[in-house]
Structure formats: structure tokens, C-alpha cells
Amino acid sequence: MPAAPIKIAGASALAAALAVAVSRPRAMGRLVRSLVARAAGTSAYAPLPPPQKVKVAVCQLHVTADKAQNLQTAKKAIQDAAAQGAKLVVLPEMWNCPYSNDSFPTYAEDIEGAHSISVNMLSEAAAETGVTLIAGSIPERCGDRLYNTCCVFNSRGKLLAKHRKVHLFDIDIPGKITFKESLTLSPGPGPTVVDTEAGRLGIGICYDIRFPELAQLYAARGCQMLVYPGAFNMTTGPVHWELLARARAVDNQIFVITCSPARNPSSSYQAWGHSTVVGPFAEILATTGHDPTIIYADVDYSQLAERRANMPLAQQKRHDLYALLDRTV
Numbered sequence: 001m002p003a004a005p006i007k008i009a010g011a012s013a014l015a016a017a018l019a020v021a022v023s024r025p026r027a028m029g030r031l032v033r034s035l036v037a038r039a040a041g042t043s044a045y046a047p048l049p050p051p052q053k054v055k056v057a058v059c060q061l062h063v064t065a066d067k068a069q070n071l072q073t074a075k076k077a078i079q080d081a082a083a084q085g086a087k088l089v090v091l092p093e094m095w096n097c098p099y100s101n102d103s104f105p106t107y108a109e110d111i112e113g114a115h116s117i118s119v120n121m122l123s124e125a126a127a128e129t130g131v132t133l134i135a136g137s138i139p140e141r142c143g144d145r146l147y148n149t150c151c152v153f154n155s156r157g158k159l160l161a162k163h164r165k166v167h168l169f170d171i172d173i174p175g176k177i178t179f180k181e182s183l184t185l186s187p188g189p190g191p192t193v194v195d196t197e198a199g200r201l202g203i204g205i206c207y208d209i210r211f212p213e214l215a216q217l218y219a220a221r222g223c224q225m226l227v228y229p230g231a232f233n234m235t236t237g238p239v240h241w242e243l244l245a246r247a248r249a250v251d252n253q254i255f256v257i258t259c260s261p262a263r264n265p266s267s268s269y270q271a272w273g274h275s276t277v278v279g280p281f282a283e284i285l286a287t288t289g290h291d292p293t294i295i296y297a298d299v300d301y302s303q304l305a306e307r308r309a310n311m312p313l314a315q316q317k318r319h320d321l322y323a324l325l326d327r328t329v
């Protein structure tokens, strides 16, 4: 049997490198760094967007069983936030459907296809208003699988990235809350770092916030802010929601946004609400209760360098001590 042809990704890259080396030596440096990073299995570090202040808007939306109404609500919130000067707008987890395993398959859309009414509305709204949009999440259908997926759009309405929730919310606290996302949803393949006009962002969805390693990885990749659309519940929400957001912020000296749906008494799942923006000293920059609202915060990325100079935790880490091995004498 003839051997299968081997695709050598490096071959075309080498040809490109030679052409660039001759005509543009500085671009050559960037290309080499990206090839080295690729060979090392890491992603190439694009230069960070310049330090900037960003007005963020966190939209705590009233979500109902009426999808068309949910789309209207989200669109109006994006427009209102932009009218207030926000440059980064965040929507909650599952803003286009009730948070239930019965609803996910019914409301799911093929995000990559041309006919996703949610994606089309989001893209148009981002372009019309000129905001960077972290579009909460919606149920995504891809082949025979469903995902809990967050789409990120730039200010021209281009889909920059999509994060599929990597840690599914399977919980059983008898008498309080039992929910199993894994009955209908599949976990996403991995982390999502996205360079936007509003900074380098690391995306997680709700339960993802419970896993500090994901946040650490984002911080190590140069993210300036972690954004978690979420819908905590009435049992864990009061105790853990703000604690987790502040923990991710203080551990990584980074900005954190959480964005929940408003509480809807007629829904089977009662969301905790309390959307919040946290600064890199774990300080609350903006927060709210459980009603529908938009909260705003002025995020100043220069505070990252300041806080990290005050306490250079990343340099002080004792990586030599943290392997998960017990020391034997």
C-alpha cells in the first residue's frame, strides 16, 4: 500500500520565511517567533493592544421562554450600553433561552451557518453600535452535538472567537439543586484567548470560573481581563459567586467580569443575578442585585502593571515546590 502523503506544515512556512527575510527583516523576527512558538506547542504571543481605559457594560437581562423577545431584549441592551459610551458589552449565559436541559436542544442554533438568527442579530448590533461584544452564551448545535457557546464579535460585527464551555455544570446538592448539563451538552475543546479592541480577554462560562487553572493559564497568556457569562443558582450563588470572581482576580491580579441573567420568578431555574466587575486588587468596581439592569465600570489596564509591581506574585511563585508529588525523605 502506498504511504499516505505527509503534509509538512513547516515547508510552506519556510518558503514564506525566506521571502519575508529578504524584503522585511523586522517582520522576519515576528515570523520566527511564531514558528518557534508553534514548534514548542505554544501559541505565538501577538503584541498586546496598547494600554487603554475601557468602559465596560454588563447586561443583566430578563430571559424568558420567548426567543424573539429575548433577542429584542439583548439588542436593546447592546444599543443602550453603546449609547452610554460602553466599548465592551457583555451578555449573560444562555440569554436566548431558559436555562434548562429541555430548552437547550429546542433553542440551539448552528453558529457557523448563515441562518443563526442570534448570531446575525449580535453581529449586526455590534457593527451598528461599534462595540466589542462578548455575547454571553447560547446553545450551539454542531452535527449531533450541543455546546454552551460564547461568541465574541469585534466592532465591525466580525465573529472573532467562540468559546465552548469546557467544564459542564453537573451538580447534586440533595434537596437544594440538582442539574446535569452533561445530559444534553458536550464539553468544549479548550481555553479561548481573544485579542479585541477592548484588550486581551480570557473567556469562561459560568462553572468554568470554579477552575483556577483555567484562569491561571489565561493570565500566563497575557490576558488583561477574564470574562465569565454565568448563571449561578440560589444555593451556591449567595456563597460562591462573588467569592470566585474575587478569587480569580486576586490570584491572577487581573480584571474579572461576571454576567448573569436577571432572576425570573416564573423560570424553573432561578438565577442568582449579581453581575459584577472586579479589579486586579479584588476590589468590586460595579455590582447589582437580581433585577434586570446594565452596570458600567471604567477599566484602567494600567492598574495591572501597578498591582503586579506592588506584589510581583508571578515572579515570586515557587514552581519548584508545586508538583503534585509528596516528598519522600
Ligand SMILES: NC(=O)CCC(=O)C(=O)O
Pocket (backbone or CB within 6 Å): 093, 168, 169, 205, 206, 207, 208, 210, 230, 231, 232, 233, 236, 237, 240
Ligand atoms: N450554569 C452554571 O454553570 C451554573 C454554575 C453554578 O451555579 C455553580 O454553583 O457553579
